[in-house]
Amino acid sequence: MRNTCRKSIAFVREDTAIEKNINVIPKLFVSTADAPLSEAHIRQIAGMIIDSQVLALVADPLMTSDAKLQQLGKTLKVSAASVVRHSNPGTLPGGITHAIIFGDRQIERQKRVAAAFEQRGAIVRKVRAGIGF
Numbered sequence: 001m002r003n004t005c006r007k008s009i010a011f012v013r014e015d016t017a018i019e020k021n022i023n024v025i026p027k028l029f030v031s032t033a034d035a036p037l038s039e040a041h042i043r044q045i046a047g048m049i050i051d052s053q054v055l056a057l058v059a060d061p062l063m064t065s066d067a068k069l070q071q072l073g074k075t076l077k078v079s080a081a082s083v084v085r086h087s088n089p090g091t092l093p094g095g096i097t098h099a100i101i102f103g104d105r106q107i108e109r110q111k112r113v114a115a116a117f118e119q120r121g122a123i124v125r126k127v128r129a130g131i132g133f
Helices: 039-047 066-075 106-120
Strands: 023-025 029-030 052-054 057-059 083-085 098-102 123-127
Touching: 029 106, 039 066, 039 098, 039 123, 057 066, 066 083, 098 106, 106 123
Parallel strands: 023 052, 029 057, 029 098, 057 083, 098 123
Antiparallel strands: none
């Protein structure tokens, strides 16, 4: 059976996709120094990057909880394959575009890490218990 309708189609309105202004964070580094990553850290980090899409997440090698790191990745909607811990505590990972550095512990080390990333051109947020350091 063939379609024999020859009527014109008239559009009443055209829907356009609403573009959300979403920033892309290619590679985010997170450091709590040697403090365990907590639920409070995860909430605070998620609150800092609202309306941003994180493509890769790199954790400080001193952060040891794999479960919490994976939970942070899930909260930020980063694929599990793109969530890693940097392997060498004596070096910083390359290609970092953004960093969130908590300064509650090992304050001098954290300041050095933040300064090094800033010198490399990364956007760095330095926080301590909800405030900057």
